[in-house]
Amino acid sequence: MARLLASCKEEFQVLSSADLDITDASAVNSTLDLIKPDIVINAAAYTAVDKAESEPDVAHRVNEVGPALLASWCAENTARFVHVSTDYVFSGEGRVAWKETDAVDPQSVYGASKLAGEKAVLAACPEAVILRTSWVFSEYGNNFVKTMVKLARQRDQLSVVSDQIGCPTYAGDIAKAIYSLLHRDVTEKLVGIYHFSGDVAVSWWAFAREVHQQALRAGLIERCPELIAIPSSEYPTPAARPAFSVLDCSQAVAVGVVLSDWKIALEAVICSIQSEGM
Numbered sequence: 001m002a003r004l005l006a007s008c009k010e011e012f013q014v015l016s017s018a019d020l021d022i023t024d025a026s027a028v029n030s031t032l033d034l035i036k037p038d039i040v041i042n043a044a045a046y047t048a049v050d051k052a053e054s055e056p057d058v059a060h061r062v063n064e065v066g067p068a069l070l071a072s073w074c075a076e077n078t079a080r081f082v083h084v085s086t087d088y089v090f091s092g093e094g095r096v097a098w099k100e101t102d103a104v105d106p107q108s109v110y111g112a113s114k115l116a117g118e119k120a121v122l123a124a125c126p127e128a129v130i131l132r133t134s135w136v137f138s139e140y141g142n143n144f145v146k147t148m149v150k151l152a153r154q155r156d157q158l159s160v161v162s163d164q165i166g167c168p169t170y171a172g173d174i175a176k177a178i179y180s181l182l183h184r185d186v187t188e189k190l191v192g193i194y195h196f197s198g199d200v201a202v203s204w205w206a207f208a209r210e211v212h213q214q215a216l217r218a219g220l221i222e223r224c225p226e227l228i229a230i231p232s233s234e235y236p237t238p239a240a241r242p243a244f245s246v247l248d249c250s251q252a253v254a255v256g257v258v259l260s261d262w263k264i265a266l267e268a269v270i271c272s273i274q275s276e277g278m
Helices: 001-005 025-035 056-076 107-124 145-154 173-180 206-217 249-254 262-276
Strands: 039-042 078-084 129-132 159-161 192-195 226-230
Touching: 025 056, 039 056, 056 107, 078 173, 107 129, 107 262, 129 173, 129 226, 145 159, 145 206, 145 262, 159 206, 173 262, 192 249, 206 226, 206 262
Parallel strands: 039 078, 078 129, 129 192, 159 226
Antiparallel strands: none
């Protein structure tokens, strides 16, 4: 987001968790009183999905209490608030893309904490925008793309889950979607929940295959490992993953948001990894 705002010559300030503990009401109020932002974008979250099963209190503080405090300040100071949420608020059952109005039914502590955060945000700031997304990847931090490249260098064969379906989404494109929602050339402000994700649904297995093929072409790996498609039952995790995470993004598209072409975005991420010498 910071890179996009800089390119658009917007005045902004980035706060890390070290700069601001969003679960501390006093810190939130004093920090935002000092900065006096017109817009607050909350991308902070407790995202250790499996660890959340044993740390529910921590997950809820970060994913529910923190966003509520930020939203409350925005409501009291007429600032706009954007909150990033997740496909994990849904059960993952069925094979029809999830709409914003579909019934929510999280199957994990992480999903429940993010849903509680959504409700807390809208209760504190009814004019907030919530952007749900899924399967996020980027050139920064640890994520599926970097893991697949690393494992391809170490192993001749990999087993990857093939019965979980979703849309990979580039973090940089999420930033563009938020910017688009906030800078529409109309007088009416957008509020409420919107879905945004990559343009084509795949399984984790198919996503891994695309990562390896692009990494091979870029010279990041010497050969593509054999990919064994396995069901989720053969890769048990403490937290349940949604089997079907495809989001219906038609509402966002209708107001001018462009979906993420994740294969093109992946090429840029692979190039970035290559330039870093990973």
